[in-house]
Amino acid sequence: MMHALFRFIFCWALAIAAITPAHAQETQIKGLGRFEGWRENALIGYGIVVGLAGSGDSPRSVVTRQALSNVYARLGAVISEADVASRNVAVVVVIASLPASANVGDRISVTVSSTADARSLAGGTLLMTPLVGPDGRPYALAQGAIITGGDSFESQLNLSQRNYPTTGRVDGGATVEREVNANLIGADGRLGFLLNDPNFTTASRIAAAINDRHGRIAEVIGADEIRIAFQPGDQDLAYFVSSLENLAIAPDRTPRVVINERTGTIVAGGDVMISSVVVSQGDIRVTVTAETQASQPSFIDGFAGGIRSLVITNTDLDVERGGNDVVARFPNTSVADLVQGLSRARVDTRRIISILQAVRAAGALHAEIIVQ
Known part of the structure; x- marks a missing residue:
């Protein structure tokens, strides 16, 4: 039914x-693509989660023992790897996305994932972890309590698990330590606007709308790119970009x-x-x-040669x-x-x-x- x-x-x-x-509805240009250079940046780090209730890495994990020994050494305590044996600690990888524009002190969220044999990160706390970019330079520091959205309990060979407790999140758990500004002006002194859905008709309409507003400054390079000339002395870049992205056109729709x-x-x-x-x-x-x-076949006096089923x-x-x-x-x-x-x-x-x-x-x- x-x-x-x-x-x-x-x-x-x-x-x-x-x-x-079918009437094509007008849409602001900023909903159809992005300016070249305006993008998020991936960050990654390697850290330790403590405070687990016996659900961390097993003592046979050499990486965990070495990492915990290094943490103690930085805090002034000299402890060998052989003396470190705790299931309340887990080695994790921390990832985050740095916005295209960020200032020192801004907060971003991070995702924490176990890399060894920990059963759960629920209830754990991430220790201070530097997050580096592709260039190897640190851009943020992550630390805080982890929220997993799942749990795993084991007792006498009985296991109960909900969702995936070996991955968690620290909302606003990283502090930006290095300022980041997107460079929108290309080597040719022009801005590039990249379409999410390449289409020659839509690109031509965007260029026409920009030229109608600011004169002949926009040129269609391909189905996915428009180059826009910018004269720094004419106006501020932020106001210029704002005037561009708020222009409305009727995008072409591919059947x-x-x-x-x-x-x-x-x-x-x-x-x-x-x-x-x-x-x-x-x-x-x-x-x-x-x-x-x-x-x-059944035989009374034994098996006869050459006879098969x-x-x-x-x-x-x-x-x-x-x-x-x-x-x-x-x-x-x-x-x-x-x-x-x-x-x-x-x-x-x-x-x-x-x-x-x-x-x-x-x-x-x-x-x-x-x-x-």
Whole structure:
């Protein structure tokens, strides 16, 4: 019942999209891409989590013993690795993303993951851990209590685990120690705007909107890039970028049909068109059943040479013809009309997916099909 209701709502929505005129809605440029140089930076560090309730690394972990010995040495206590044996400690890798623009003292969140044989990081505290960038320079220091969102308990060979307790998060647990500023001006003295979805029409519309506002300063380099000239003496860079990213255009939309074969979901715009096509969908199921029997001879006075068991295979062929065979003719129409017509003919969603793929292969579906 719920499946039929879902199919009715889905087809009704597609039908409404098909009969409603498609008007491209204007979108701010900043929602269509980003300026070249404006990006996050990956940070990584290696640290220790303490305070675990016996769920840390086992004493046989050489890395953990060495790391804990080094921590004691930095704090003024000289303890050899052989004397370190605690399951309340775990060696972890700490990762974070540094924003494109950050000041000293800003707080960022970090993710902590066990690298040895710890069972859980729940209740642990991350000790001070430097986070370095790809250039090997430290940019932040991480420290704080870990929130895992899971737990693991073991007693007398009984184990209970919820979610994945060997990975946790410290919200706002890292402090930025080195200032970072994005460089938006390229070597040619121009800004680069990169589209998330490369499209020549959208790129041309962005360049036209910029030229209408600021004069002929924008040039389309490709389907994914626009170069914009900037004169430092004219205005401040921040105000100039703000005026650019708040311009609104109507982006071009590439016709697409998205199909999820696992869930049987079809998503398509109401303006995705199909040329005249005839669909013949037959439901024929062929089942071959083979049954093998062996006849074993019995002997009263011992075994006789040259006599073997007799193996007999019986095959049963069954051909089943479904009652939902469909032959339908569609003139120039949309995907919404096609799906609605097939649904009225009681064709289920997975067969509709196969039909759409066949129509696309025949060259009648004028859209890109994305199968997930």
